[in-house]
Amino acid sequence: MALKTNLYDVSKCTACRGCIIACKDWNQLPAVIEPFKGNYCTHEDTNGDTFTIMRFMEYEEDPADDVKWHFLKYQCMHCLDPACMKVCPRHAYTKTDWGATFHDPEKCVGCQYCTYACPFHIPKYRKREDKITKCTLCVERVEAGLTPACTRTCPTGALSFGDRHELLDYAEERVKFLRANGFPNATIYGKLELGGLNKLYILTDTPDKFGLPIDPKVSSTIPAWKDWIQPYVGWLIPLALAGSAFSFVTTRILAGKHEEHAEGGHE
Amino acid sequence: MQLIPEYREDLPRVERFNFVARMTHWGHTVTFILCLLTGLVLFLNSGADWLAAIFGGYNGAGLVHRIAAVTLTIFLVIFVIFDFKGIINWVKDLLRFGKDDIIFVMKFPLEFLGFPVKMPPQTRFNGGEKGNSMLTPTCVILLVLSGYIMWFPTIFPAGLVRISYPIHDIAMVLATFMVCMHGYLGSFHPGSGESFWGMWKGTVREDWAKHHHAIWYEETYADKTDADSDAE
Ligand code: HEM
Ligand code: HEM
Ligand code: SF4
Ligand code: SF4
Ligand code: SF4
Numbered sequence: 001m002a003l004k005t006n007l008y009d010v011s012k013c014t015a016c017r018g019c020i021i022a023c024k025d026w027n028q029l030p031a032v033i034e035p036f037k038g039n040y041c042t043h044e045d046t047n048g049d050t051f052t053i054m055r056f057m058e059y060e061e062d063p064a065d066d067v068k069w070h071f072l073k074y075q076c077m078h079c080l081d082p083a084c085m086k087v088c089p090r091h092a093y094t095k096t097d098w099g100a101t102f103h104d105p106e107k108c109v110g111c112q113y114c115t116y117a118c119p120f121h122i123p124k125y126r127k128r129e130d131k132i133t134k135c136t137l138c139v140e141r142v143e144a145g146l147t148p149a150c151t152r153t154c155p156t157g158a159l160s161f162g163d164r165h166e167l168l169d170y171a172e173e174r175v176k177f178l179r180a181n182g183f184p185n186a187t188i189y190g191k192l193e194l195g196g197l198n199k200l201y202i203l204t205d206t207p208d209k210f211g212l213p214i215d216p217k218v219s220s221t222i223p224a225w226k227d228w229i230q231p232y233v234g235w236l237i238p239l240a241l242a243g244s245a246f247s248f249v250t251t252r253i254l255a256g257k258h259e260e261h262a263e264g265g266h267e
Numbered sequence: 268m269q270l271i272p273e274y275r276e277d278l279p280r281v282e283r284f285n286f287v288a289r290m291t292h293w294g295h296t297v298t299f300i301l302c303l304l305t306g307l308v309l310f311l312n313s314g315a316d317w318l319a320a321i322f323g324g325y326n327g328a329g330l331v332h333r334i335a336a337v338t339l340t341i342f343l344v345i346f347v348i349f350d351f352k353g354i355i356n357w358v359k360d361l362l363r364f365g366k367d368d369i370i371f372v373m374k375f376p377l378e379f380l381g382f383p384v385k386m387p388p389q390t391r392f393n394g395g396e397k398g399n400s401m402l403t404p405t406c407v408i409l410l411v412l413s414g415y416i417m418w419f420p421t422i423f424p425a426g427l428v429r430i431s432y433p434i435h436d437i438a439m440v441l442a443t444f445m446v447c448m449h450g451y452l453g454s455f456h457p458g459s460g461e462s463f464w465g466m467w468k469g470t471v472r473e474d475w476a477k478h479h480h481a482i483w484y485e486e487t488y489a490d491k492t493d494a495d496s497d498a499e
Contacts, residue, residue, distance in 0.1 A: 087432075089309035090325060109325045111309065112420055116428045125421075130326070225433035230312055233440050240447035243379075244455075251381030251457050 003080075003099040003164035006137065006148060007171060008073050009202040010210070011178055011186075012158035015054050015071040017042065019150035019159060023052045023075075026138065026149035040069070048126030051075055051135040052150060055211055072210040073150075073159070076101060076122045076135040077190065078198035083218045084114035084123055086226055099164065099198035100137035108132060119194065119216040137198070164198065171202050178204060194218070272460045279473040281488050283465030287350040292466055294342035296450075299407070301335035303443055304328075310436065336414055343411070360391045361400055368394030378458055388481035399449050406442035409434055 020042070024031070029049045034042065040056040052075035058067050078101045085093035085101065092107035093114070103123070110130040114123040123132040138148035142161075146152070151159040160167065171188045178186035183204040190197035194216050201207075207214050284292070305328040308319045322328040347354065367387035371394035378384045386393075392400055413431035420428040454463045459479070465471040476484045 089312065091314070107325075109309075109329050111329070111417070113432060116420060116425060116432075121425070219429045221429045221433050225436060226312075229433055229436045229440070230310060233437065234310065236440050236444040237447065240444045244448055244451035247379050247381065247451070248455055254381035255457055 001097040003198055004142065004162065005078075005099060005164040005167055005198045005200055006151060007160045007162075007167040007200040007202070009158045009160075009171075009174065010071060011174075011183070011202060011204050012156045013071050013073065014156055014158075015040075015056065015069070016155065017054050018153045018155060019073055020050070020052055020054060022149040022153035023135070024050070026141070027051060027136075046075065046122060046124055046134070048124045048133050050124075051133065057209065057211060059209070070205065070210050072201075072212070074120075074211075076137070076199070077120055077194075078135075078137055079119075079194050080196040080198055081194065083117040083119060083222060086218075087113040087117040087222060089113065096139060096143075098142070100139050100142070101198075102136060102139050103132070103134055105129070105131050105133070117218070117222055119213065119218055164200070167200055171200055174202050178202070269457075270455055271463055272457065274464050274468065275472055280470035281473050281476050281484070282469055283462070283471045283476070284469055285350065285353065286469070287346065288353055289466055289469060291342045291346040291350070294345075295339060295407070298335045298339035298342065299442075299446065302332055302339060302410075303439070305332035305335065306439060310439070333418065336411070336418075339407075340411060343407075357392075357400065361397050363390050364394070364397050368397055371395065372398065379452075379456070381457070389479065389483070391480060391483035391487075393480065395452075399445055403442055403445045403449070406438040406445070409438040410442065413438065 023029070029051070032043065032047055032049050034044065037044065039058065041054070043050055043053040046053055052073060055070075055072040055074050057070040057072070059070065060067055078099060080095075080099065082093065082095070082101045084103075085095065088108075089111065090107045090109055092104045094102050094104070096102055108131040110125060110132060112123075112125055112132060114132060115121060115125065123134045125131075126133050138146075138150075141148060147161040148159075151161040168188070168191060171191075175186045175188055185205045187203050187206065189201035189203055189207050189212060190199050201210075201212075203210055203212075304318060305322055308315050308322070308325060308328040311318070319325045319328050322331045367389065370387050371389060374384050374386060375395055378386070413435040416423050416428055416431040417435060452459045452462075453466065454460055461471055461475045462479075473484075473488070476488070
């Protein structure tokens, strides 16, 4: 099945935060009220009860002008090759055939390996259940033929949902237009990053201006741990057991042979 | 067939481990094995439902892992507080690692399989035990440190948390590798099995001590027995 993805166009977003509320509403998530930190962000980061947030990045181009903002809707990127899925010891993650990274809370044991494996630090621990949570790309809605709750609610058309190829084509056009109209650094995010994200962004400036890693990377400790230590180094344990069992037998056979020498209770 | 050498009360015996050393050793043994079994539930990537089932499922295993981990830590603390002198003497003995220990370790595979070998005289801990005494406790300390970091990741830097996962696993494998051989040698191995009683009841047969740890025996008991017989 073709990949279906969510496209977020920063240039059309007004940071109304409708998507946050729609997400909370659909997923039955309680409000999490964070203290005022002197900026417009309601939440510094996603949390166990907040799958998506709106980032406000303040900047000043010209001191004579007022403060300006970069907005960014931030949530799970639904990586095509997800690190969270690779490290999960309970195989709680699956990729749907249309590209959502789905997390099954039934299997999760709350070890938080995925939180630290994710290049975006997205999966968050929900203490009361001892499990992690994150954006589902509204799997149930999409599979019932609907669009994700956040997309459906977006009043400006900044969020759209559909075939990844079509959306990429659209994004290329849009970026061309933006570059020609006052945003020379406009770019697509999610096309190639980490081998492709099933979540596309049209940015009006370079990704770092939006707090996104320009070249996100999966920590090198993960392949060491998951591809080498677990499958190979662990065999030392059965080796030690087998060696001991072998010695158990040979010592007893050899003791029989050297009976005369071992007279008087072996040594 | 005999599993462990018989405990001989009729023969003269000498003390090898005091109460605190024995109590914490067996405390560590039980908690280590509990941590191991509950940890393997996650380590065996293909799934270990049967193993998890013993602890009431994966969440149960996680809980037992944490309880055993805290108990293991408490035994470590008890050991350090109440037998600090013992630890210092232990470390001092490890620092005596020398030529005789190397010869011991090189010849050991034959002894391990049960061939009669002539070993150079050993101090309190033989070459193999010295190696074990360095590697296993180091791994256990790494397990404890990385374990608490994995348990409370939010209070540590993310880079440290990421490196803790492979460290916890490598330390687990190395420690378990050593413990398998160590547990076998300290019980069912006919040559060194007598040492089990040193760890269980505190004493070993005098003739065994003379034969297996000649230097230790000379330094700790030989002088005294000579002095005793002189006095008589
Ligand atoms: C103070 C000591 C220890 C602490 C605090 C600790 C803590 C942890 C934690 C938090 C986890 C993550 C899984 C979970 O959430 O249940 C874990 C996993 C694990 N632990 Fe420990 N642990 C300790 C000692 C040990 C020991 C002594 C062993 C084995 C001999 C061990 C073997 C393992 C293994 C095999 C895993 C699974 C690793 C993986 O998924 O690759 N741990 N431990
Ligand atoms: C599986 C069952 C075990 C048995 C039967 C066993 C037995 C013994 C015995 C008999 C000794 C005394 C050796 C001597 O006379 O010098 C000993 C020492 C020791 N044990 Fe264990 N043990 C077991 C498990 C463990 C575990 C799980 C650990 C640590 C995680 C451990 C750590 C040590 C250390 C560090 C020493 C001192 C160094 C040495 O003698 O090798 N043991 N053990
Ligand atoms: S963004 Fe993180 S949580 Fe989402 S799929 Fe990628 S690795 Fe997994
Ligand atoms: S917290 Fe849950 S989903 Fe994440 S790695 Fe652990 S078991 Fe898997
Ligand atoms: S796709 Fe669904 S779960 Fe994800 S942010 Fe949008 S509404 Fe929330």
